[in-house]
Amino acid sequence: MKKKILIGILVAIIAGAIGVWYFVFYKPTHFRRSVESEAALTISAKDIVKEFQTNEDSAYAKYNNKAIEVSGIVQQATTDSTGTTILLLSDDPMSNVSCRLKTVENNIQSGANITVKGLFTGFIGDVQLNEAIITKK
Amino acid sequence: MKKWILTLISIVSIAAAVQAQKIYSTKTAIVSFFSHTPTEDIEAFNNQTISKLTDKGLVSFSLLIKGFRFENELMQEHFNGKDYMESDKFPKAEFKGNVTNIATVRFDKNGNFPVVVEGNLTIKGITKKVSAKGTISVNNGKVLAKSVFNIKIKEFGLTGKDIGSIIANDMKITVTSKYD
Numbered sequence: 001m002k003k004k005i006l007i008g009i010l011v012a013i014i015a016g017a018i019g020v021w022y023f024v025f026y027k028p029t030h031f032r033r034s035v036e037s038e039a040a041l042t043i044s045a046k047d048i049v050k051e052f053q054t055n056e057d058s059a060y061a062k063y064n065n066k067a068i069e070v071s072g073i074v075q076q077a078t079t080d081s082t083g084t085t086i087l088l089l090s091d092d093p094m095s096n097v098s099c100r101l102k103t104v105e106n107n108i109q110s111g112a113n114i115t116v117k118g119l120f121t122g123f124i125g126d127v128q129l130n131e132a133i134i135t136k137k
Numbered sequence: 138m139k140k141w142i143l144t145l146i147s148i149v150s151i152a153a154a155v156q157a158q159k160i161y162s163t164k165t166a167i168v169s170f171f172s173h174t175p176t177e178d179i180e181a182f183n184n185q186t187i188s189k190l191t192d193k194g195l196v197s198f199s200l201l202i203k204g205f206r207f208e209n210e211l212m213q214e215h216f217n218g219k220d221y222m223e224s225d226k227f228p229k230a231e232f233k234g235n236v237t238n239i240a241t242v243r244f245d246k247n248g249n250f251p252v253v254v255e256g257n258l259t260i261k262g263i264t265k266k267v268s269a270k271g272t273i274s275v276n277n278g279k280v281l282a283k284s285v286f287n288i289k290i291k292e293f294g295l296t297g298k299d300i301g302s303i304i305a306n307d308m309k310i311t312v313t314s315k316y317d
Contacts, residue, residue: 031210033210064225076317078165080167082182082184083184085164085185087164098164098185100185121185121201121203121204122201122202123228124187124200124229125199126164128201130203130204
């Protein structure tokens with residue numbers, strides 16, 4: 001009987017240790033919120049910019065922390081060592097949708113029609129998306 | 138009437154002066170921060186920083202807090218949470234300032250020019266004066282600005298209990314801005 005209790009405690013300790021290791025050390029570095037599997041709000045680049053310019057607060061309430069799928073015309077694509085940032089045109093030349101892709105994408109032409117899915121990070125003159133992927137090109 | 142004309146002249150001349158500034162801008166400047174303690178190194182990058190620099194020495198940076206990406210998603214959650222950046226309440230950070238020795242920078246000539254930048258840094262709604270050394274590099278008309286400086290994060294209202302133990306008091310900020 002005593003032996004059984006001891007084994008029980010031992011199993012609980014090991015399970016606990018594995019749990020702590022998994023949730024504190026393994027999971028945060030190996031699993032990220034990934035936009036691929038999330039349902040996204042679909043909108044055009046010019047409409048989302050217009051929404052923020054009309055009423056920033058209500059647009060924030062609608063999009064904050066959500067996945068968004070935005071389509072528009074590429075103004076510019078800039079690549080650095082960790083990824084590519086695509087600027088999509090709106091009707092206002094001063095205000096874009098800035099999409100930071102997870103990966104380096106070298107063959108994105110200015111003027112091309114493109115759809116990008118990413119996580120909304122905020123509005124700062126431009127609407128910004130992060131952790132994004134290209135869904136249609 | 139005379140006053141009117143004078144006002145008009147001054148408006149026109151101010152407009153001309155503003156016009157005369159050449160503005161370099163980018164929407165893909167990189168801002169990163171780094172904290173080192175014996176327990177943990179913490180690093181995150183924001184590759185969507187908006188920056189402007191004029192040849193008269195005005196310089197600005199603005200970014201979204203949620204645009205910082207960490208390798209460790211749990212760190213990213215804590216960073217955005219209420220003990221640290223509270224990014225739902227304070228979504229932006231901003232710097233506006235001047236290159237104090239802009240006269241030594243030749244935008245029409247290739248070279249690396251050491252600069253000193255002074256201005257106001259706003260994080261979590263708190264504005265502090267900061268001063269930083271950096272370089273402006275000019276290569277065939279393309280302008281690249283770089284700077285590394287430290288800030289004391291507690292001065293900007295960050296209260297997390299890990300500051301001073303797991304997280305360093307001094308955060309090293311690196312700015313790399315390649316203008317279009």
